[in-house]
Every structure is written in C-alpha cells, then in structure tokens.
Amino acid sequence: QVMLQESGPGLVRPSETLSLTCSVSGASMRNYYWTWIRQPPGKGLEWIGYVYYSGSTKYNPSLNSRGTISVDTSNNQFSLKLTSVTAADTAVYYCARVTDSTWYFDYWGQGTLVTVSS
Amino acid sequence: DIQMTQSPSSVSASVGDRVTITCRASQGISRWLAWYQQKPGKAPKFLIYVASSLQSGVPSRFSVSGSGTDFTLTISSLQPEDFATYYCQQANDFPFTFGPGTQVDLK
Numbered sequence: 001q002v003m004l005q006e007s008g009p010g011l012v013r014p015s016e017t018l019s020l021t022c023s024v025s026g027a028s029m030r031n032y033y034w035t036w037i038r039q040p041p042g043k044g045l046e047w048i049g050y051v052y053y054s055g056s057t058k059y060n061p062s063l064n065s066r067g068t069i070s071v072d073t074s075n076n077q078f079s080l081k082l083t084s085v086t087a088a089d090t091a092v093y094y095c096a097r098v099t100d101s102t103w104y105f106d107y108w109g110q111g112t113l114v115t116v117s118s
Numbered sequence: 119d120i121q122m123t124q125s126p127s128s129v130s131a132s133v134g135d136r137v138t139i140t141c142r143a144s145q146g147i148s149r150w151l152a153w154y155q156q157k158p159g160k161a162p163k164f165l166i167y168v169a170s171s172l173q174s175g176v177p178s179r180f181s182v183s184g185s186g187t188d189f190t191l192t193i194s195s196l197q198p199e200d201f202a203t204y205y206c207q208q209a210n211d212f213p214f215t216f217g218p219g220t221q222v223d224l225k
C-alpha cells in the first residue's frame with residue numbers, strides 16, 4: 001500500500017523559508033509525478049506544484065516563483081521549499097501522488113500544519 | 119486559471135437520502151474532473167473521476183456525470199460514513215484547481 005508522510009517545522013517566521021519533506025513508502029517513485037497541495041485553516045484546497053521522478057517540475061503561478069519542489073528517489077522522498085513566507089502561507093500542507101496517466105491525486109499524506117508567525 | 123464553483127455550499131440530509139452536488143467550471147474541461155471526500159482533520163480521499171470508474175473500495179452508491187462545464191456527484195443513498203465535505207478538481211489545464219467544497223451534514 002502506498003503511504004506518504006510529511007515532515008518539517010510546524011512554525012516558520014515571516015519572511016523565512018518553509019521546508020517540508022514527504023517520505024514515500026510502499027511504492028517506487030519511478031514513472032510517477034508527486035505533488036504538494038495546501039489547505040488554509042477552514043478553507044479549500046490549492047495545488048502548489050509537482051515534481052516528476054526525473055526531476056522536472058511545474059508550479060502554480062500563484063506562488064510568484066517562491067516555490068521549489070525537488071525529488072530524491074534514492075531515499076524515496078520529495079521536498080517543498082517556499083521562500084519569503086507570510087501569514088497567508090499558513091496552511092495544512094499535503095503531499096500526494098499523481099495518478100498514472102491522469103492529473104488526479106490518488107494517495108495523500110496525512111498533512112502537516114505549518115503556521116507562519118513571529 | 120479555470121475557476122471551479124460548487125453548489126450547494128452545504129446540504130443537510132438524512133441517512134438514505136439521495137444527494138446531488140453540482141460542480142461548474144469557468145470554461146470547458148471536457149471530462150477531466152475528479153471528486154474528493156474530506157472528513158474533519160483528515161486528508162482528502164480520491165473518490166471518482168468522470169471519465170472512468172470508481173476508485174478501489176469506493177461504494178457504488180457514488181456516481182458522477184457531466185462534461186464540458188457542468189458536472190454532478192450523486193450519492194444514491196446516503197450512509198453515516200458519507201457525512202463529509204466534497205471537492206471537485208479539474209485536470210484539464212494548469213494550474214489544477216479545486217472547487218470550494220460542499221459540506222454534507224446530518225439533518
């Protein structure tokens with residue numbers, strides 16, 4: 001069974017960099033896209049971006065070029081870095097796998113709350 | 119970006135009721151639409167997508183229809199475990215976008 005688990009600091013100071021890692025188990029990362037999605041408290045879902053197992057990436061323009069997603073297939077992990085954070089970046093961050101051949105998200109991590117506050 | 123809207127924003131229903139949720143895209147997305155179920159404090163769960171069948175383990179009381187800009191998710195006979203928030207997601211174009219959600223709660 002495919003399992004994903006997010007890890008990283010739960011509190012980040014304004015203007016600093018948010019860093020999260022997603023550990024994947026139960027499946028190879030090869031031939032799949034891997035993605036980050038976030039959900040501000042009490043609000044809806046926002047797609048952040050994806051990374052292919054080969055390292056290619058695509059991001060939501062709403063991030064204004066602040067996001068970087070990278071992959072480490074040797075350790076079955078992928079990561080998100082978001083620079084210059086503000087309170088608007090406070091959210092539960094989910095990592096997920098993109099389905100084979102379609103752009104849906106079939107396996108999700110449990111999510112991790114990141115609060116941006118001084 | 120393609121904007122997704124859902125109606126109603128919330129619905130109160132009883133066990134056994136038939137519930138229909140509508141999702142509308144701001145432009146045509148063919149049949150590239152999926153639905154997710156989210157319970158409080160949990161990650162969304164991938165339920166079903168329009169162009170194919172239910173995901174493994176998802177009960178047959180869930181069904182979807184639509185194409186272009188208008189889509190529906192129907193729960194034929196609501197069960198206690200179905201009380202949750204439902205989100206649609208378009209996969210026709212980047213950036214992928216979600217609807218604002220429809221909360222299904224107990225009447």
